Amino acid sequence: MLEHIKAFFAKLPVRNMSKRKVLATVSALVVIVSVVTITAFAAAATYKVTVNEAGKKAYTVSTRADSVEKFVEDNADALSLGKYDYLDTSSFEVGENCTVTVLRAQVIRVIDNGEEHFLNGAGPAAQMLEKHNMALGKFDEINLADNEFVSSDKTLEIKRSFGVTVIADGKSNDVQIASGTVKDAVARAGITLGENDETDPALDTELTNGMEINVLRVEYKERTETVKIPFDTVTKRTPDLYVDQTKVSVEGVDGEKIVTYKDKYVNGDLDSSETVNEKITKQMVTEVILKGRVKRVKNIKLKTHTPISELKVPARVQLDANGVPKNYKRIVDGTATAYYGGGGTASGRKAMPGHIAVNPKQFPYGTELYIVSLDGKFVYGYCIAADTGGFAKANTCTVDLYMNTYEECCAWGYRGVRIYVL
Template identity: 45%
Template sequence: MMITQVKGSRGVLKLPVSRLAVLILAVAILCAGTAFAAAPGNMYNVDIYDGSEITRVSTLKTDAAAVLKQADIEVAENDKLVLDGFTAGQDSIITIYRAAGIEYVDLNGNAESLIYAGTVSDFLAERGITLNEEILSSLPEKTVLKDGMTLKLQNAQHITVSADGNSQQLVMGAGTVADALNRAGITLGENDETNPSLDTELTDGLEISVLRVEYQLRTEQKSIAYSKKSENTNELYKGSSEVVQKGENGVKEVTYKDKIVNGSLESSTVEAENVIKEAVDQITRVGTKSKPVTVAALKNGGAAISELSVPAGLEIENGVPKNYKSIVTGKAAAYTGSRSDKTASGRTVRPGYIAVNPKQFPYGTELWVVSTDGIVYGYCIAADTGGFVKKGKFTVDLFMNTESECRQWGSRDVIIYVL
């Protein structure tokens, strides 16, 4: 605020003063005016309030317009001159409100741009509007309207704010949750939250909760479950298994970050894990070896038909091998031929070189064949093939020395051991 002092029509002195000082000055002037009146023809002081500047005029003039002219202050057509505090011959006050371009928004949201000079209270009074608990203004009533201001009427929003075990009822105009907390004098800590969020627009009946949030770290030891693994082995029969390594649980240290809301645990997140003891896998061997098929009492004393020599490492017990990879069951026919004939794989025919489906038993596969009724064909090698493969009736075709032996064999159920 600036005071300009004019003595008569002469020098000007400008001094900055605070708003409080201006108020005290104005009251003093009015009080002085009521205590005594200047004698006719005596000079008196007039303070002219013009926006943020006060001009003090020492004058003998009795007309307000003449006083303003003496102070070299002009009043435009749309400006407003308030003379309620002016009395000729007494220390007085003249107030000037300058015309300002403002925007006015009514309760229905209708906006209007207009020119007005005066305070918010003056503006509303001229429109017959009275503010109360349910109708609020975006600007205080004593505000002097200036260029660019927006005056907005607002329906009151009844807001409930709950924090720290207490609730407050607020009546506010437009704003956000942050504005409501500010009105309620509530300060948020670094981690505190609100429901709804701070930027939420206020609505009538809105309930706001302040959530006091803190984070705490805690550490616990947790068990690490061991894994179970299986390994296939042909050293055990199918359906059999054995644990070769016992499983043991491990131990880990887990650091949690707990979210405490209003004194209660709301959630936890894992911040770090440290393995103290590794878990030991449990390993189980699972048998893949086929169990021997029951063979009837051996015929011919268990003598083999095959003329091939049994490999030295192959151990035979009761007409069947003790060591083998797998077992195939099926039917076997018999065939014969000249001893000079060649097999499909180029070998000279003889008992022990048998015909197979090469897709099932590749040439060179070592086998052991025995019929379920106790006839041992014995050690043999997949070396030939034939038309029986397409018919699909037989699994293998066994070479015999004579047709008589073939007829004697006929068709028999057999057990084929893959060596």
């Protein structure tokens, strides 16, 4: 301040000023100096600081310290701070009555990355650890809040940061992190994930030291295709054909459908496809192939000539020396079962040997037939298609022959027959 006043006087044009002006100027300067002096004195005014310490009576110190460091320096003996003690000056304010708190060092249990230590300290964890050459790294984590001090009542847990690598968009990003999941590492690397993006390992995977994380940019696209539906083929056994014969009864026809796919692209490459919709535009027709179930018998040598049928052979039907018709429309080799029971028939005729059950679509009611067994052991003889039954729909045999007794039916059983259609 004095240097500024001297400079001011040096610049005054005293020679050109009257005595009255000089006195007035000096008087003004005196006032200014007085004000400055009073202000400086006020700035250095005394204020009181209350010192608190657990287990001791608080005491007050009068001070003119212009900083907290100056206050500690001036009161070093009274405060008597040890190496690991801590003075909480968060409420200290220069020039204002305020408080400070002395925290004496305690034994603090510390778990540092799983390793146990017992340290003397008080106050913030970071400062205590620095005093023990165990300073926290930038990304290390502890289990205390920002404004929470260490305490002998609570174990201090430290998680030291480790390195992971996050690879995204062709770039490798090294990240230091102390805990968390893949999601946390990706965020720390400053990488933004799109709605469909994925990571390998998955986002909820716990991090480990040295882990490599790949960010997978995922995009979905839909496409449609017309796809052929190959026709199915089923084979049905029929008594209308020999075992070495087949016949296509229904031609197979391929169908068509429009298929919508959802394609998944990972980092620009097709990874997988999922069918999301199918619409059939042309129905497939199943091909039906009939395969014969009747064994071929070229010639049948009858071992008996006694017919089971009670119907008399018409005179117009001539039998050869072997006992089979000479004149007929066609031959059907098939199979036959037998039944008995009396009553009527589906055509209205009386149930009797000679009136047999057939599939009316194959042998209409009233069709005249002559039947012998393929093994030559039985001659059913002349008969008429008069009845039907469940076998016709189930296609289990060609005809069902009426007999008088249960024993005759058992003797017949299930047998191959040659049917002469007269």
